[in-house]
């Protein structure tokens with residue numbers, strides 16, 4: 129009997145001890161968690177780097193100011209073999225930063241303007257899937273540099289018509305439509321900012337493509353930046369620019385409609401696979417209609433490389449949209465958000481049609497129905 133009582137008491141004692149132990153560990157665990165979470169909120173409110181980490185999801189990182197030594201090392205002292213182009217901002221070099229990022233460095237010589245850093249900060253805060261990101265800048269030794277993300281597949285000229293390069297790829301119609309839609313989304317994002325950013329130098333050479341052929345618009349706002357840092361006399365260029373809205377120069381600066389016109393010319397190059405070189409062909413509704421009609425009748429409008437990859441309806445819709453973008457007066461042109469919608473629709477329909485009926489027609493039958501609304 130006494131052994132039984134002793135056993136019960138012992139058992140209860142053991143259970144209590146076990147319970148105590150569990151409680152103790154539970155308490156330890158909870159207090160540890162509390163401490164951790166306290167620590168979180170403490171650093172969250174006092175440590176600026178923690179705030180930065182938290183915020184980085186909605187607010188973009190600031191423009192980075194590079195040292196010239198860093199960029200010299202990245203581009204091997206701006207070695208000629210790193211030269212990849214020449215734009216309105218000057219020579220463009222491919223560079224490799226020490227952290228492994230591949231960048232495109234644009235460099236121009238000139239006295240340092242005061243607001244350069246500010247302007248770059250503003251532009252580099254604009255981030256979008258269809259815009260080439262401006263990572264930072266450098267301003268030293270009488271030259272200014274802009275550092276952009278680098279896109280390995282280059283610009284659309286090389287894919288459409290730049291001869292002398294091996295990289296000419298045959299982009300089929302739906303790919304071109306999706307590139308057009310991407311570029312339109314980039315412009316649309318710029319136009320939707322408060323205040324709107326007008327690209328003002330939109331052209332095929334400024335539509336870059338990434339490794340998946342996602343379009344990214346380059347050089348947004350750089351023209352305006354140049355305008356600010358250059359004296360007006362040196363920037364007046366007389367060379368022919370097919371992308372320049374003929375309505376420009378009638379006074380009051382750049383507007384969204386000027387970008388829409390340029391986008392129309394880009395669509396024309398996507399359709400034809402050729403560089404637009406006709407000087408006076410697109411000065412009015414009538415002359416544009418006439419040009420399109422003439423080229424259709426000689427079977428010389430649509431890129432021959434596209435034959436077999438599109439439907440007549442899809443092509444007709446795209447040509448119509450192109451002509452809308454190049455309408456006169458400019459206020460008759462669609463806004464970029466509508467261009468985006470239309471392109472998405474044309475692409476969707478084209479995908480549906482070609483999966484139902486197989487790849488498109490081999491005969492280009494685009495006649496007068498193009499000109500009826």
Ligand SMILES: *[C@@H]1O[C@H](CO)[C@@H](O)[C@H](O)[C@H]1NC(C)=O
Nearest residue numbers: 203204205206207208209210
């Ligand atoms: C530039 O690049 C070429 C080819 O890679 C190399 O031979 C040359 O030494 C480089 N020059 C400088 C100054 O680094």
Ligand SMILES: *[C@@H]1O[C@H](CO)[C@@H](O)[C@H](O)[C@H]1NC(C)=O
Nearest residue numbers: 411412413414415416417418
């Ligand atoms: C444009 O064409 C329409 C009819 O096609 C014609 O009535 C009009 O006069 C033309 N306008 C110009 C400026 O040529």
Ligand SMILES: *[C@@H]1O[C@H](CO)[C@@H](O)[C@H](O)[C@H]1NC(C)=O
Nearest residue numbers: 412413414455456457460501
């Ligand atoms: C051009 O065409 C659009 C619509 O087709 C029309 O609203 C506009 O008035 C035309 N512009 C000129 C200058 O005739």
